[in-house]
Amino acid sequence: MSEVAEVSGDGRSRRWEQHRAQRRAELTHAARRAIHHGGSDLSMDEIAGAIGTSKSIVYRYFTDRTGLQTAIGEAVLVDLGDALARATSGAREPHDVIASMVRVYLEMISRSPSVYAFVTRGEADSGTGPMRTLADDAAALLVPVLAEVLAASGRPPGLADTWAGGVIGFVRGAAEVWLQQTSHDADSRAGALEDLTDTITEWVCHGTSPSPVPVSQDHRGR
Numbered sequence: 001m002s003e004v005a006e007v008s009g010d011g012r013s014r015r016w017e018q019h020r021a022q023r024r025a026e027l028t029h030a031a032r033r034a035i036h037h038g039g040s041d042l043s044m045d046e047i048a049g050a051i052g053t054s055k056s057i058v059y060r061y062f063t064d065r066t067g068l069q070t071a072i073g074e075a076v077l078v079d080l081g082d083a084l085a086r087a088t089s090g091a092r093e094p095h096d097v098i099a100s101m102v103r104v105y106l107e108m109i110s111r112s113p114s115v116y117a118f119v120t121r122g123e124a125d126s127g128t129g130p131m132r133t134l135a136d137d138a139a140a141l142l143v144p145v146l147a148e149v150l151a152a153s154g155r156p157p158g159l160a161d162t163w164a165g166g167v168i169g170f171v172r173g174a175a176e177v178w179l180q181q182t183s184h185d186a187d188s189r190a191g192a193l194e195d196l197t198d199t200i201t202e203w204v205c206h207g208t209s210p211s212p213v214p215v216s217q218d219h220r221g222r
Contacts, residue, residue, distance in 0.1 A: 024061045027051065028071045031058070032115055035072070040117035044068075066122075073119035077133060080108050084138070094145045098167075099201040101138065106175055106197060110189050113179055135172070139164040149205055167204050174200060 034050035035042055044065055048055040062068040087100040109116040142164040147157035178196055182189035 020061075024071070025075075027053070027058065027061055028068075028075055031068055032072045032075060035118050036112045036115050038114070040114045040121065069119055069121070072115065076108070076115065076119055080104065081137070083108070084141070088141070094148045095201060095205050097145045098142070098204050099197060101141070102171055102200050102204075103193070103197045105138075105171060106178075106193050109175055109179055110182075110193060113183065116179075135168045139168050142167060146204075170203075171200055 030051035031047050034047050038046065038050060042050070044055050044058060047068070048058045051058075058068065062071055083104045084101060087104045088097050091097040091100050139161075143160045146163045146167070147160040150159055150163065151157045174196070178192070179189070182192065
């Protein structure tokens with residue numbers, strides 16, 4: 001094969017890869033929108049119908065439902081990472097950084113609970129997935145912030161790694177319970193978002209208090 005033919009072949013290959021990547025991104029976006037409106041239990045046939053293509057085309061680009069789940073999760077992860085970066089860029093105090101991160105996470109899952117349910121389904125069994133990656137990244141961002149909080153409360157900053165892992169689990173667990181409790185009342189959920197953000201942030205920041213909260217007289221001896 002001549003050098004010209006090889007270059008031409010490489011060019012066609014690159015164009016095909018670019019086309020495939022673009023088409024995959026378009027299908028990912030369309031499927032994400034379909035799940036947002038139709039719910040996390042949509043079948044692959046229903047997803048394909050909602051985005052105006054066939055199930056065989058969806059499988060060609062994603063292999064199976066897990067592949068589509070991963071692709072949508074990665075897209076959500078990019079959006080959330082960008083939102084976290086914007087939200088925390090102007091924050092100076094540890095309290096403000098934590099509040100910004102909590103608020104962004106709550107806004108993300110409350111804005112599209114069906115997509116959140118779709119991308120996190122099965123993670124508990126596999127221990128992997130886009131949201132697991134997000135949890136690891138968020139914990140890494142929290143470590144230096146929590147080290148400051150711990151140091152200010154007179155506790156060893158070296159506990160920050162453990163504390164960060166616990167905080168991520170707490171935030172996610174609290175958020176999912178809140179999402180379930182407000183699943184039939186979007187207006188109530190929107191109104192409660194700031195209150196929940198404040199509650200979680202205060203727990204994270206002041207839960208490191210060096211002194212236990214005094215037990216009230218009413219609860220002593222019970």
